[in-house]
Amino acid sequence: MSRSFFGRAAAALLALCAAAMAPTAGAVNPEDLLPVDEAFQLEARAQADGIALHWDIADGYYLYRHRTSAQAGPGFNAGELQLPDGIPHEDEFFGAVETYRGELAALLPGTAEGPRTTLTVKYQGCADLGICYPPQTRTLEVALPAAGGGTSGPAAGLLSGGLGTNPLLRGLGVGGADALPEEQAFTIDAIPDGGNGLLVRLAPTQGYYIYRDQTSFELRGEGLQTGAVEWPAGVDHNDEYFGDTVVYMQPVDVPVQVLREHPDPVEATLVVSFQGCRDEGICYPPMTRSIPVSMPAGQVLEAARTPPPQGVRGSLEEGGPGIVAVLLLALIGGLILNLMPCVLPVLSLKALSLAEGSASRADARRQALWYTAGVLVSFAALGALALALRGAGLALGWGFQLQQPLVVGLLALVMFALGLSLSGVWHFGGRWTGVGHGLASRSGPSGDFFTGVLAVVVATPCTAPFMGAALAWAFAAPAGLAMLVFVALGLGLALPFLLIGLVPALADRLPRPGAWMDTFKQFLAFPLYLTAVWLVWVLARQRGADAVGLWMVAAVLLALVAWAWTRSRMGAPRRWLPIVVLGLLAMAWPLYSLHTLERPARAEAGVADDAGAEPFSQARLAELRQAGQPVFVNITADWCVTCKANESTVLSRDAFREALDRTGMAYLVGDWTDVDPALTRYLQEHRAVGVPLYVVYPAGGGEGEVLPIVLTPQVVRDAIERATEATT
Structure with a gap:
């Protein structure tokens, strides 16, 4: 709260200063200001002891002493610019400074080593009307005495700072x-x-x-x-x-x-x-x-709204091959999502559901089609939401919904409820509730459809290979074509079960129903519990311990609702249904409180765990690059399973840290767990639609290299060597 208070106080103070200056600035007519080269007329002349600089300063104008400098190029061995003392001045921008009025005569001492040199002069000045000119830079060609021209007259190099009007410049060799x-x-x-x-x-x-x-x-x-x-x-x-x-x-x-x-x-x-x-x-x-x-x-x-990149516009205009290639990438990316650990708990339940119905090919086909419908509709809805937010000018990326604590909390409750169902705490209509078959045993298609919805929701923390290019294209393309990409992703995710349901030979390979299924159902509850634990951990990283406490209250109320619901199905519904309704209503309080929690001060959490890592910022990156230091940038999120897998297998290993120490490479980590517009813009600058993003910047400057989404020790080692080979 104190930080916010002081931020508001500082903003108010600056606004007050701006308001105090507004009448003066507002009264200035730009036509009343002289052109900068008339307000400050610069001349340079070579002489025996160096190059003399002279400014004629118009009445009502002044130059800053500390903003005046000169540097000579080849042909002149220059010393430090000698400036006279100025007039003390308390400046609203620079504080206590010195200024010059009327004229300024300075000397750049040195000796001539050639017939001419290029002089770069920088200066800045203001008008008493209350307007300051931008910093000025003038590049002047000065003929030196060694060229045999003497020390007076135009041929000696008397040059005006008015670059656009001086006829001498061409004759002097420019x-x-x-x-x-x-x-x-x-x-x-x-x-x-x-x-x-x-x-x-x-x-x-x-x-x-x-x-x-x-x-x-x-x-x-x-x-x-x-x-x-x-x-x-x-x-x-x-x-x-x-x-x-x-x-x-x-x-x-x-x-x-x-x-x-x-x-x-x-x-x-x-x-x-x-x-x-x-x-x-x-x-x-x-x-x-x-x-x-x-x-x-x-x-x-x-x-x-940012217009689509030129490459995207070109592929749209040319049609055909570009679009087909993107859709193929999306299809493959969705297919690989089935192998991601965040999707496996739900897919295990779906496999169990298909095994349950394998005795009937028609039943297997029906389940596969409804599951596919759930996946496609969910991907389309997710894509429509993303495109709508994009159209509203909001920056986002893949997995953006998991930056919302309320969404994370609700998803954890769903996983918890499904786990309780498989463990036998509650059931619906006298049957065990499995995500593939149940949630509504009286209407099988709704359960299959819900499975597809849930698979899409839990798939968003993962980013499979080939997805990045397709999603980048989708987030920049027109809405209609972008929706085709999202549908292709959904089709890829649903494709394995769709084939099992439609191809009898594949369906025949599924295990037959039997007593083993009850035990397997109960076992599948534990991956769901672990998924809920992981989501609650993400919630703790987003909103702290208070969020975990509120979620636990909601989980207890949900368990009470599930228990009362099952009791009502066994008889006396009038006794138990009020508890169900009251429990659901009571859950609104912790969920609403969860939504209103402020993000805690994490003291660079997520960076502290990485030895030698620094929190990412554009300013820090620019500072390191300006110093010529190589930089490894890691943009991650706690809910990103791919990020955590890379960190566990590569980025947290001693070999990675030793490579950083050996090469002197800086390591910047950006945490995208919560909404962070600055990080989102950085992702968009690199055409990344989500996390992880890894960029390696070479020593001495140059473009950064974007690494693959899935890292290996060899990939990272090679990238570090390429970025530092100039310094090793």
């Missing part, structure tokens, strides 16, 4: 035989524009340009993502690579909307992907820049 390094040819900067916007500056050097349509922005920060982009007007350009397109040949400022799921300040990283060329020269390969930004408090804005 766009000549040697192309500039990409860091000098293209400068990208960004600053927050309030809590819900960014101002991104794209600054190609004179003689270079940036493609508008090849530029994209991605904001990596907890609860943040980019929204609409207001592209400024560019230059129409007929390009041999991209045809008729738009390019930017001069620096432009691009406003980018920031969508956020919470109002709190966030340290984030803006990733800018772009491509550019030299005018009448070479084109650079696609480039990426990561820019740290400190986002202040802002308003919560919902994200618009």
Whole structure:
């Protein structure tokens, strides 16, 4: 509660500051502001002791001392930029700083080692009207005395900071035989524009340009993502690579909307992907820049629906093979789900039900068809819910329903009730209740249908091989085609029992009914109890010990209802049915309380169990990657059976930890047991529709490698070696 209070207090304080500033900012007319290169006119001139920098600062404007720097490229051995003392200033953004007004004269000391050099100058300034410009970067070509041009006049390298209007740049070699390094040819900067916007500056050097349509922005920060982009007007350009397109040949400022799921300040990283060329020269390969930004408090804005990836759109437009391949993957993935441990308890009961009816082929066929119907309808309903939430702009993935404690608690109660039935605590209509036959012995199809429903529900914690690609396609495709994928998954799950029911030769191989079945029924209660125990453990991880206590109260009431129901079927229903009704009504209290519990502070639970692991965050990942360190990312969940199997057989073993220690690889673990929008976005960035997700990032930068869903020691060892081979 205290954390929430202080969070609200901080947000209120920031809002108060913003409100105090609002009248000033609101009164500013953008037309009243000078262009940045008129407000701060930059010149650079080579002289005997170095390169002199001079800014003419317009009245009513000022530069920050601590935001001013200069760096020389090849051809000039530079020292540290020498800046005069500035005017003390208490700044609302940076605190106690120094500023310059009127003019600024600085010196970059050093010696010439060639005829010219490229000078990269960075600075930032503001207007007294209350508006600050984004950080500016200017790349200047400066002719040095060694070139024989003396130390005065234009030929000596007197250059203006107005990159778009200076006619001297071409004559001094920009766009000549040697192309500039990409860091000098293209400068990208960004600053927050309030809590819900960014101002991104794209600054190609004179003689270079940036493609508008090849530029994209991605904001990596907890609860943040980019929204609409207001592209400024560019230059129409007929390009041999991209045809008729738009390019930017001069620096432009691009406003980018920031969508956020919470109002709190966030340290984030803006990733800018772009491509550019030299005018009448070479084109650079696609480039990426990561820019740290400190986002202040802002308003919560919902994200618009993300369009399908280009690959999905292409396969939809082309039709045929792409869709058929995806449906085949879905069918195989659903078939493999039958082998997953989370599905086996229910399938064992279904096998028992088919064995019970094996004396009649018609009965076996009926059961198989109704079971298949239950599976298909459930998968279709699950897919429709997922697509509806996707359309509403909510981020989710496979198994999302098990992030809800109420769903986990209800599912555990169902398993507990079925176990009690098989153990003989209660029965329906004088017969043992098995999931394949019973729940309603008077109407067999309903029991078979319910078995299919239950099989789908317990299958969602598992992710089988081949499912990932199919589900990723489904979550991005139009609703109609996406539903076909979910139906194909269901058909794969139901296929073994469907074949047994429809193919007499397979049905004949089932064991014949006999006395052994009663014993087997009672034995099957124990896998169901274990499943209930596992689900209650998940519930404890989600909502703590209080949730377990509430579930136990509900379980006791459920046992009372089952017992009273059986007594009512044996006679005197008027005496026992009120207990059944009251027990069911009483169960509403612990279940409702379970739904209202807050998530406990887990102190990075799920990470503490892994030696050397750190909790995952985009900020920590960006920090490690910027330092050039290799990183192993594990996104997991307590209810994910595949995740736990991988952790037990590979990730918790000494060999894995020794490999991390030997290579210096960081290990980040993200816990998706509960709803976590930041982790969901990370999953979606990697086209993962659920957990587990394993990504290995190489040393020194580069794209991460996504590992298979099911891990083996060899797969993990090879991935670590590939990621660290450059440093070993």
